[in-house]
Amino acid sequence: MPKIFKNKVAGYFLYFDSSCLEEPAHLHTSESPKLIYAGNAKIWVFPDGNTKIQYAGDVPEKSLRLIQDYLSNHYLEFFELWSKKKTPFEILGFDDRTFTLADIEEIQRQQQVMLDQLEK
Numbered sequence: 001m002p003k004i005f006k007n008k009v010a011g012y013f014l015y016f017d018s019s020c021l022e023e024p025a026h027l028h029t030s031e032s033p034k035l036i037y038a039g040n041a042k043i044w045v046f047p048d049g050n051t052k053i054q055y056a057g058d059v060p061e062k063s064l065r066l067i068q069d070y071l072s073n074h075y076l077e078f079f080e081l082w083s084k085k086k087t088p089f090e091i092l093g094f095d096d097r098t099f100t101l102a103d104i105e106e107i108q109r110q111q112q113v114m115l116d117q118l119e120k
Helices: 061-083 101-119
Strands: 013-015 026-030 042-045 051-055
Touching: 026 061, 042 061, 051 061, 051 101
Parallel strands: none
Antiparallel strands: 013 026, 026 042, 042 051
């Protein structure tokens, strides 16, 4: 479970599980340098820098907003780290590294479908 950002963001370490390839790109929060799932938040991160909170856990709303703001400014760094295991594009079945606007829109559509299914 690699730690994404060296420093805490809004009092939390941000992590992702590099073996979790069946879900869209996301990260977890932890007050501890070791990821503890109890009480953590899970945040989806989209290729355009937008985020969505899957669950907040025990993380206060103000901290979640600060984390989301941070991610909107550092999402490329997140995706660079995420892609070292497998890119969101590969997870969704795209092999080619050259994408058209239609490809990216399709990826975003597929991610939204996945999120909609998770909310049911």
